[in-house]
Amino acid sequence: MKRAIDIAVLPAIPEHIRVAVLEVTGRLKDMPGALLPILHGVQDALGYVPEEAVPLIAREMNLSRADVHGVITFYHHFRQRPAGRRVIHLCRAESCQAMGAVTLEQHVKRRLDIDFHQTTADGAYTLEPVYCLGNCACSPAMMMDGELKGRMTPERFDAWLEAEAP
């Protein structure tokens, strides 16, 4: 990747973002191929990779802002806006389709009143598609905040929502 010396003055960055980014870059920037681990670190710390973090990451990594932006936007996992309090990943791949994922998907969208990549108005849930959770023998599958659920049905989803309701 081309290296660019960024001599421009950094724009103002909210303090908590600056602190979080510098903590992560300070820890990881000397790893070979450090950019993905750094983006994971920033997202783990802040819940997303804020636009304001890009110039600072670029400077610490001695990359151009365009390079960093290009990497963030290439990967489905990195988000540029905060997610809802719970993130639901719904599997859309073939094995789940064969076991009713399309019906489940319609139900979940209707129930939460959002489409993929959206967050409910109250900020409670974000819905993301995923193309295989590797739980194909227990299709259809979902992941709720890293917790995998197998043999999902609209009824089980509703029961989960009710149990989770604040």
Next chain:
Amino acid sequence: MSVTVYVPRDAGALSLGAEAVARAIASEARRRHVDVRVVRNGSRGLYWLEPLVEVETSIGRVAYGPVQPEDVPALFDADFLHGGKHVLGHGPTADIDYLKRQQRLTFERVGVVDPRSLEDYRAHGGYRGLAAALHMSGEEIVQTVLDSGLRGRGGAAFPAGIKWKTCLEAPSQRKYVVCNADEGDSGTFADRMIMEGDPFVLIEGMTIAGLAVGATQGYIYLRVEYPHAQRALEEAIAIAEAAGLLGDDVGGSGKAFHLEVRMGGGAYICGEETSLLESLEGKRGQVRFKPPLPAIEGLFGKPTVINNVVTLASVPIILDRGAGYYRDYGSGKSRGTLPIQLAGNVKRPGLVEHAFGLSLRELAEGYGGGTASGRPIRAVQVGGPLGAYIPASQLDTPIDYEAFIAMGGMIGHGGVVVFDDTVDMAAQARYAMEFCAIESCGKCTPCRIGSTRGVEVIDRIVAGDARERNEVLLRDLCQTMIAGSLCALGGMAPFPVLSALDHFPEDFTGAADKANA
């Protein structure tokens, strides 16, 4: 005396409530003042029985499943701790037909051992392959892998030994071993099961690969969708390091091998080896032109062996028992065993490791027991989202590389997804194009643009808009993608589309045509 009870910590078993079952067993045992030791094993791969609880008895391990927390008191009442009879009982695990008929080499320990116990791994034959390799030269290790006939189990099926030989012969001060753990194909979960259920076998396989080619650094590139596997691998790596089996002095040999897990970013294309290397270098995961081959110029420009999880996990047994032992399984040019993942609409989904040559029918109807819905099988997709749809009439095809190539399909990573007769094959064809459009890395035009156009043309066909003319256009587009794409994503996405068109033309009859009929 304490009784050992096994409750899987495999992500699939957890997704069905295994954690609550483990807790229920521990608390019920305390309540009854019985001494129970709960071991969290991997999965045996009998997923319709998960959570599958096993009890160590005088006649071996006895299986109960699927167990839910509310079943636990009744299991204790039935004296399951001594193999007592219960409606959820299946007798000795080893005698369950589904398991008994398999030929488990790569998976011999998965579901059996405690994945966090190095002692358990060793007690079941672990690290014997490395011990053998430490007495061999790089050339001898590579020759053994060549002689075993092992081909890459990731999809392309390239002989592993040839990759290794190329890397061994490439002059460089620094070389790498990279494990492709970006198991993104729908219907595949064998890699995940190994990483969660027997992570040391992958570590051992990679260490042997490092010794073979002279690499001192290894990376496991793991997909972000597998947080359970990440935890299992990182724990196992720390244990292996502490035991001196990884690090500067592997097993006291004076040779170094370091290993690190790197998480991907949720991009299917990073399962393609050159995209994966770009991603590991911290870049967008775009496909590289080949040549140069990664074995000559790979990660950070250095010679790199890159293999799939199952491939690397098959290496220890080859080094331990010899090339011939492994090669003697299988048929033709498809040597050894293939861990087949049976999924989709099937009564008994799970992992079936068997020598090549098993027919799809034996798999779907024999092992799988037919569809979960009880309806007839209509189509089977083999090899993930880029694999062809095979109609029920061709279920007698044997599972080996050559037979599949001959009928325009591929085995890929060994995922088999079954569909019943309610499937809409035009929708599946559209999905294949849509998937390619979402996951294309964007580097080459046929894949980037062709997939989006493909979705539009299928929509027009299904809408009954100039069906014949649009079918000609769709086939032409598919040929362009096959011939003109840089990698398998664009080059193979047309396979499910064309196979759906060829075998299920009736599903592409649009609404307008139906009205006219």
